[in-house]
Amino acid sequence: MNTVYGNIISPYARKVYLTLELKGAPFEARDVLPHDTEPAFRTTSWLGKIPGFEDEEVRISDSSVICDYLDHKYPTPSIYPDDAAERAQALWLEEYADTHLQDLLLRGVVMERVIKPTVRKEPTDEARLARIQSRDLPPELDYLEARVDGPFLVGGQLSIADLAVVTAFVNARYASYEVDASRWPALAGYLMRQLASPLFEQRLALETAYLESVTQR
Ligand SMILES: N[C@@H](CCC(=O)N[C@@H](CS)C(=O)NCC(=O)O)C(=O)O
Numbered sequence: 001m002n003t004v005y006g007n008i009i010s011p012y013a014r015k016v017y018l019t020l021e022l023k024g025a026p027f028e029a030r031d032v033l034p035h036d037t038e039p040a041f042r043t044t045s046w047l048g049k050i051p052g053f054e055d056e057e058v059r060i061s062d063s064s065v066i067c068d069y070l071d072h073k074y075p076t077p078s079i080y081p082d083d084a085a086e087r088a089q090a091l092w093l094e095e096y097a098d099t100h101l102q103d104l105l106l107r108g109v110v111m112e113r114v115i116k117p118t119v120r121k122e123p124t125d126e127a128r129l130a131r132i133q134s135r136d137l138p139p140e141l142d143y144l145e146a147r148v149d150g151p152f153l154v155g156g157q158l159s160i161a162d163l164a165v166v167t168a169f170v171n172a173r174y175a176s177y178e179v180d181a182s183r184w185p186a187l188a189g190y191l192m193r194q195l196a197s198p199l200f201e202q203r204l205a206l207e208t209a210y211l212e213s214v215t216q217r
Helices: 011-022 039-044 063-073 084-120 126-147 160-174 185-195 198-215
Strands: 003-006 028-031 052-054 059-061
Touching (some): 003 011, 003 039, 011 084, 039 052, 059 063, 084 126, 126 185, 160 185, 160 198, 185 198
Antiparallel strands (some): 052 059
16 A cells, blocks of 8 residues: 655645645555654654655655656656656756755745744744745745746646645745735746646645644644
């Protein structure tokens, strides 16, 4: 059985859930937090990061590695363009989203707006947050604005680039950060359409139900 170790609102785990759902592949989601000591999880994730993944063949971690494995295991529909140049562009945008963009959105905006005050019980670093929002993020949004190509980022089809980029903005939205549509209309429109697609809509409904259940506790 495909087993994903992760948390429903982890953006990296979300890439894997979305890939499995897009392909109609069955899976079991096992809820663990980063650095959980559960042995079954740690055999998939040596570094303790989520997501981890196992089936009868492999125990692996890193969302990019897992998504690539799943695409070979379930080739249709593929989340990697066939054309070599488009494939390279999709892989670059995935890498960019998972690293630099997430440094600003997840480890920046979400960390300062939500994780520090509610989970860590630490004060928000308002100067850092302002710097990220007004100085660091705008050039990245300009960059993405120029990459939007109709409903998708690369090759006129849904790819790993879309799964990685959109998922980064999902967590930012949970921290009430929205892309300003008057300044970045193509990007804002692209995100809105992707988030309204059946694939994202179904996943986000599960996440919303989860978030409501934990905030009511
Ligand atoms: N490159 C990894 C990043 C995974 C990652 O950073 N996950 C976060 C949770 S969303 C985590 O486990 N953080 C703990 C840590 O960095 O030690 C991937 O794509 O799976």
